[in-house]
Amino acid sequence: MTVVLSAEKLVKTFPGVRALDEATLTLTAGSVHALLGENGAGKSTLIKILTGVYRPDGGQLRLPGPDGELRAVQLGNPQDAQRAGIGVVHQERNLIPAFSVAENICLQHLPRRAGLLDRAALRTEARRCLDLLDLDLDPDLPVSRLSVAQLQLVEIAKALSAESTVLLLDEPTASLTNDEADRLYGIVRRLSERGHATVLVSHKLEEVFAVADTVTVLRDGRSVAEAEPLADHSREEIVDLMVGRAYQQVHLAARTVAADVEPALALDAVATTAGHHDVSLAVRPGEIVGLYGLVGAGRSELAKALLGLDQITAGEVRVHGRPARIRDVGDALHRYRIGYVTENRKEEGLFLDQTVARNTAVTVWRRLARLGLVRDRAERSLVDEYADRLGIRLASPDQHAGQLSGGNQQKVSLAKWLAADCDVLIIDEPTVGIDVRTKAAFHELIAGLAARGMAILLISSDLPEMVTLADRIAVMREFAIVGELDNDHDYDRMSQSVIRFIHDGQGVVA
């Protein structure tokens, strides 16, 4: 097997943190190589070194020269990495919306003739990259008109345009539906048949086992498994390697829900300007009701309509039995004590350039203020309380939210609703992009909130998560509820029933 990239004993330190501690990664041509590890294990740092963003403090990176011999190289910047044949698709989109598909694909090396853009060559080159992916897409279309899945594929085409032999995919399916993810992985397999080496970073172990053939596991900056065949390991073994000790079960707080108690939140045949119709739901205090559906089924939109961001055109919303008219989030929060933990913590949940203290207290300044002034001490003691309760790891309450790890950010994004003393919480995709251990901690946390009497509407596309947490599962398809199931916590039976609802969708109006 030809080695196409060999990173040996890479070391990278940041103030106070040894992000990589002699990490090793070896890639062979034609392999799909999973790079696994918890948040903070060093995956992103390793990828940033491979793509020339960071320079390692120790160790070396070797790539094959023209004669096929491995030679030590220095990647001074991202352009160097591209020239060396390493293409990357980051978690965040890096396309320019107003530019065409072809222009985006060839952005780094636009073909020129007499100093001007050579449109014909541009189109040919873009076509070539799209063909590699068997992607039938008009190269002249502006990327602002593409779907999320198409954008992802254009990103890959862009990474391939530089004749890359190594393709790094960082959480490529985070925003894709299952079908789209399958299609993407079909393409990854075809690329590997053509000799490309792919590095796959993903938190979704199901996907990793379905697609990858070899695996490197990072823990605390070290490689605890180096390029081992994935078939030799079970899922549990991989998780053990990642968390570094025997696998532990979650302990969910026991709950009882009185059936005769008035629902904290009830929707009765609700229709909205966002396009929902006939949505009926009830969440009682102490209950977790799951709202399951595919991406685009209208679940987050329902949450936002409930918060007054869209209008309710028919039906009735009741909070603790009383009809509610919620005009905006302030109304939902202060009058009805309903909170919404967004799925999109970076764009909608957090103020990344503000302190954790402010991020937590933003919903309660009204309560903390005396004569319109907020006392820092009150704010700090609030943050200390919730950092403690949620296990948020902070250097100081004055740390900026953007400096926290993903799991801690998600906890801060939840903390402000707990601080606001909500008794109905709509939690949207709480564990997307969060590692196994933090995910388990989150599940315990959510169950604990319900055990203390909170009514929780849990929106998730993660079926195992639903089956773990929810008491009942409502299935949404095309902006309508197509079924509701009592959860008996038997994963196989529940998933079959849920999938049947999604695909056969009773009573769906097109």
Added chain:
Amino acid sequence: MKTETAPEAPAVPPAAEPRPPARALPVWANPRLGLLIVIAVLVVLFSSLTPAFLDPRLTLAPLQADISVYVVVGLAQLAVLSLGHMNMAVGRMAALSTFAMGLAYDRLGVPLLVGLLVGLAVGAGIGALAGLLIAKTGVNSFVVTLALDFGLLGLVTILYTWATGGVSFAVQPSGLSALRFDTFADYCMGEVCGPRIPLVVPIAVAAALGVGLLFRHARLGREILMTGSNTVAAELSGIPTHRRVVAAHALSGLLAALAGFLLAANNGAFSANIGESFLLPSFLAPVLGGTLLAGGAVSVLGTALGATLTQVIYKGLNLLQFSLEELKLYIGLVLLAALSLDRLRAVLAERRAVSSS
């Protein structure tokens, strides 16, 4: 999946993520300290080149009065920079407000304070109008206030012609000349007289303290900053973002009006050209002081130091008999140099504080 709920199973301990490095910025990364040093160096330089720079009556007192005006001008811009917005009409809002003051003194003969309050109300009102247009239409603040500036330019000229037949009110409300000429040294209790500080200075200091308190401790100010930091997240956290945008722009208009009043007091006249020189300094002071154009963070102390620096340079070069055109050239160069240095400092600080994977 981990679906068991065996009660004896131990709880999952908190993730052993590496502690993110605290944001321990090095001392040189503090823009305020840098400004203070530059100001000190320039004061030493100017006073060694021309001893007249240290003349309390001819130089230092007028310098303090000028600084007072431009601190408030800077604060007027800072009020909307907090949102990541701009107020291109800051000068013309001042002009319209001082027109209202002049009219009140001239036609109604109101006391100094009442006229000031009328002007502040007009300034806040026109600012609120700008804020309302921006919040309701979603059009960029730069465009809205630029258009407003253009409209007000015409309006102010028309109003002065209508009310005075010229470009200035002749009226001198009682107390104005004291604000213009007096320092605390003119007020004595027995043998003890005050320091040689013009009477306008405490007004600017009070404005700075008020704005500082607002953005640091008041719920309103903090919610404005959060809106500037991330509007969507602010709205989803229950902050009435539209009202906060209106409030910030109203504050900007109010401070512009106050700056207009201070300048009118310094000039001794309520005239149409007030505010003409406000626009560039209004950005210069906060930006030199480390306020971000992106919104979400402001520095009132930095703004005060930024305004001081520009006025010191202005006064020094003026005493060294540079021409007006040369003054503008040098101020422009200083701004560019300061902004480049600021960017360099930010990049260096970021490299040091860069967090882990």
